[in-house]
Amino acid sequence: MRNMFTAVFISGCFLLFCAPLYPSVVRISIFNEHFLSAVVITPHDGEYIVSGDREEVLVLKENDVLYISRKGEGLFISSRSGSPGIFESVSVRATAPGHGIGIRPLQPSLEEVLYHGDLYMTVNYGRISMINETDKSLYLAGVVEAESGTGAAAMYYKAQAVICRTYLYNSLHRHADEGFDLCDEVHCQAYKGRMTGNKVILEAVKATSGKVITCEEGKLIPAVFHANCGGQTASSDNVWLQSKSCLQPVTDPWCRGRPGSLWQKTIDASEWKSYLVSMGFNENSGQNSSAGFDMRQQNRSFFYRVGDFAIPYRKIRADWNLRSAYFDIETAGQGSKILIRGRGYGHGAGLCQEGAMVMAVKGYNFIDILQFYYTGISIADIEQLF
Ligand SMILES: [Zn+2]
Ligand SMILES: [Zn+2]
Numbered sequence: 001m002r003n004m005f006t007a008v009f010i011s012g013c014f015l016l017f018c019a020p021l022y023p024s025v026v027r028i029s030i031f032n033e034h035f036l037s038a039v040v041i042t043p044h045d046g047e048y049i050v051s052g053d054r055e056e057v058l059v060l061k062e063n064d065v066l067y068i069s070r071k072g073e074g075l076f077i078s079s080r081s082g083s084p085g086i087f088e089s090v091s092v093r094a095t096a097p098g099h100g101i102g103i104r105p106l107q108p109s110l111e112e113v114l115y116h117g118d119l120y121m122t123v124n125y126g127r128i129s130m131i132n133e134t135d136k137s138l139y140l141a142g143v144v145e146a147e148s149g150t151g152a153a154a155m156y157y158k159a160q161a162v163i164c165r166t167y168l169y170n171s172l173h174r175h176a177d178e179g180f181d182l183c184d185e186v187h188c189q190a191y192k193g194r195m196t197g198n199k200v201i202l203e204a205v206k207a208t209s210g211k212v213i214t215c216e217e218g219k220l221i222p223a224v225f226h227a228n229c230g231g232q233t234a235s236s237d238n239v240w241l242q243s244k245s246c247l248q249p250v251t252d253p254w255c256r257g258r259p260g261s262l263w264q265k266t267i268d269a270s271e272w273k274s275y276l277v278s279m280g281f282n283e284n285s286g287q288n289s290s291a292g293f294d295m296r297q298q299n300r301s302f303f304y305r306v307g308d309f310a311i312p313y314r315k316i317r318a319d320w321n322l323r324s325a326y327f328d329i330e331t332a333g334q335g336s337k338i339l340i341r342g343r344g345y346g347h348g349a350g351l352c353q354e355g356a357m358v359m360a361v362k363g364y365n366f367i368d369i370l371q372f373y374y375t376g377i378s379i380a381d382i383e384q385l386f
Contacts, residue, residue, distance in 0.1 A: 024135060024136055025117070025133050025134060025135055025136065026133070026134065026135075026136050026139050026168070026172075026181050026182065027120075027131050027132070027133045027179075027180040027181045027182075028131065028132045028133075028134070028139065028180060028181065028182050028183070028184055028191055029129065029130070029131055029175065029178070029180045029182070029183045029184060030103070030113075030115070030130050030131070030132045030184050030191070030193075031103075031105060031110070031113075031130055031184070032183040032184050032185050033185055034105060034108055034110065034127075035108070035126075035127045036070075036105050036107070036108070036127055036128040036130065037069060037070045037107040037127065037128060038067070038068065038069035038070070038105070038106040038107040038128075039067075039068050039069075039103055039104065039105050039106060039128065039130070040065055040066070040067055040068075040103075040104045040106060041060070041065075041066040041067075041068065041092055041101060041102070041103055041104075041119070042060075042063060042064065042065050042066070042101065042102045042104070042112075043060050043061065043062050043063070043064060043099065043100075043101050043102075044062065044063075044099075044100040044101060044102055044114060045062055045099050045100055046062065046094060046095060046096055046098075046099030046100075047059055047060065047061055047062075047094075047095045047099075048060040048092050048093060048094055048095065048099070048101060049091075049092070049093050049095060050066060050077065050079075050084075050090065050091070050092050051090065051091045051093070052075075052077065052084055052085065052087030052089070052090055053087045053088055053089055054089070054091075057077070057084035057085075058077075058079055058081065058084060060079070060092070064079060064080065065079060065080065066078075066079050066092065067079065068090060068121065068128065069106075069107075070123055070126075070127070070128050071086050072123075073088070073123050074086040074087060074088055074123065075087050075088070075089070075090045075121055075122070075123060075128065077090055088122065088123075089120065089121065089122045090120075090121045090122075091118060091119065091120050091121070092118065092119040092121075093118040093119075094116075094117065094118055097116075097135065098116065099116070100114050100115065100116060100194055101114070101115055101116075101119070102114050102115075103115065103119070103130070113192060113193040114193045114194045114196065115132050115134065115193045115194055116134045116135065116138045116142075116194045117132055117133050117134030117135060117138065118132070118133045118134070119131070119132055119133075120133065131179070131180050136165075136168070137202065137205050137206055137209070138194060138195070138202070139168075139191065140161055140164050140165055140168065140205045141161075141194075141195040141201050141202040141205045142191050142192065142193055142194055142195045143164045143168075143189045143190065143191050144157055144160045144161050144164055144195075144201050144204070144205065145192075145195045145196070145197055145198070145201050146189075146190040146191055146192045147160065147164065147189070147190055147225075148160050148353055149197075150197030150198040150201070151198075152357045152360065153357065153360040153361050154200045154203070154204055154360070155360035155364065155365055155366050155369070156356055156357045156359075156360035156361075156366075156369070157200060157201050157204035157205075158204040158207060158208050158365075158366035159351070159356055159360070159366040159369040159370050160204075160225075160351075160353075160356075161201075161204045161205045161208045162208050162211045162212065162213060162223075162366060162370060162379065163213065163223040163225055163350075163351060163370070164189060164223075165205075165208070165210075165211065165212055165382070166212040166213045166220050166221060166223035167188075167189055167223045168182070168189065169212060169220055169382055170220050170222065170223070171188045171189070174187075174188060175188075208366065210381045210382050210383055211379050211380070211381060211382075212379070212380055212381075212382045212385070213246075213370060213374060213377050213378075213379060213380075214377065214378050214379075214380045214385070215245060215246040215374070215375075215376050215377045215378065216245060216246075218378075218380065218385055220385075221244070221246045221247075221374060221377060222236070222244060222246075222247070222350075223350065223351075223374075224236075224247065224347070224349050224350035224351075225346075225350045225351040225352070225353055225373075226344075226345065226346025226347050226348055226349065226350065226351075226352060226353065227260045227344075227345040227346045227352075227353050227354060228255045228258055228259075228260030228261050228324075228344045228345040228346065228352055228353070228354040228355070229250075229252050229255055229326075229343075229344045229346075229348050229352035229355065230255070230260075230261060230262075230324055230326045230342070230343025230344025230345075230348070231251065231252055231253075231255070231256060231261070231343055231344070232249055232250070232251055232252060232299060232300055232326070232348075233247075233248075233249055233250045233252060233348055233349060233350065233352060233373065234247075234249060234300050234325075234326070234347065234348030234349045235247055235248050235249050235300075235349070236349055238300055238302055238314070238325075238348075238349075239314065239325075239347045239348065239349045240349075245375060245376055246374045246375050246376060246377050247349050247350055247374070247375070248375040249299070249300060250372065250373060250375070252352050252355045252373075254352070254354075254355035254356070254358040254359050254362075255344075255352050255354040255355035255358065258354035258355070258357075258358070259354070260323070260344060260345030260346075260354055261343060261344065261354070262341075262342070262343060263322075263323050263324075263342045263343075263345075264339060264340060264341050264342060265320070265322065265339075265340045265342070266332070266337050266338070266339050266340070267320075267337070267338045267340065268336065268337060268338070269293070269331065269333075269335060269336055269337055269338050271338075272293060272338040273293075275319070275320075276293075276306065276309065276311070279309075279311050279315075280309065280311075281306060281309040281311075282309070292306055292307065293306060293329055293331060293338060294328075294329055294330055294331055295328065295329045296328045297313070297326060297327065297328055300325075300326050300348065301313065304316060304329065312325075313325040313326070313327070314347075320340075322340065322342060323342055323344070323345045323346075324342055324343065324344040324345055324346060324347075324348060325347075325348065326342060326343045326344050326348060327340050327341055327342035327343065328340070328341045328342075329341075350373060350374060351369075351370070351373040351374070352373060355373075356369050356373065359372065367379055
C-alpha cells in the first residue's frame, strides 16, 4: 500500500514537472475577415458530433450536410434529419484525430475550405464567429503551405516550420480577450485550412517539433520573412524603425534570378513631380530638373533624396504599391518618364524565401539557412525556454 502510494505520488510529481507548458492544440478564428451569417458544413472523412449549448444534438457522417445561419443572437442549425433548433453556441467535434471537414460560407458566398480538428461557433457583434481548434502540428503545416506553396525541398520546409512555430508562440496572446489564440489573417499568420498539397510539409513540421528561434538571452525572435530580398536583406530599423540584433542586412547571393528578384515600373515624370510636391518637395528650390530625380540604392537606404527633400523609400513603396522598397530611380524617355528599377518582393527583413529555397536545394540544412538570414540566433526547444 505504501509502495503504491509512493508510486502514485512520484508519478504525480513526474506529470506535474514534465507536463508540457503549452497545450498541443491551438484555437484559430477562421474566416476572420468575413462577416459570416450562413455556412454549410460537410465532413469529408469521419464522423462529427454536433452540440447545441453543450448538449449533443446530431451526429454528422461523411458527406452529410449541416446548415448553420445566424438568427438574432442565436445560431439556427438544420440537417437532412431535421432541425434541432436555435442555440447560443454550436460545436462540431471530430470523433477521431486527423478527420477533415469542409466549411462553405453561403453569406458571403465563398469557396469551401477544409479543416482538421473541431469547430466552435457563436454570434459575436452580429456575425457568426468560427473557431477551429486543431492540433498545433496540423495548424503549422497549413500555415507553412499557405505561406510558401507546395513545390520546395524538404529542408526549406523545416526552416519555414521553425519560423512559423516561432511566430505562433510570439503571437499566442494577441487575441486572448476574444476567446481564441490567433486569427487566420496576415495579422497573425496566413492559415487557409488543412494542408492539402505535400505531405513533406507535415513531415518537416514533425521533424522540427518544438524548435523555435531565439536570440538576446533566449527570447523568441520576431521571425519575419518575405518572398525575395533582391540581393540584400533589410534591417528591422529600415522597415519598422526598431532595432533588432537578429534582423541585420545580409548580402544574399541565393535569390538572384528567382521570380521575385527584379521588377520595374514606369511613371510620367510630371506625375512623379506632382507626387513629390504633394509630399512637401519644393519645385522652385532649383532641384526640380528631371535629372535631379535620379537616385541609386547601392545598398538598401532609408531615404530617397532630391536636393534637401527626403522621403523614406518605404513610404514611396506604400504609396505606389511597389513590390519592394529596394529600387533605383532613373529618368527615361528624354526626361518625360521616370523608370523605377526594383529588386526583391516584400519588406526584405529576415528570411528571404526564394533564397532559402535555393539554399535547401544546394544541401544546406535548416539551421544553416536560419543562421544565414537571422544574425546571432540559436535554435531552442519551446518547452525549455521558460
Ligand atoms: Zn491576428
Ligand atoms: Zn534574397
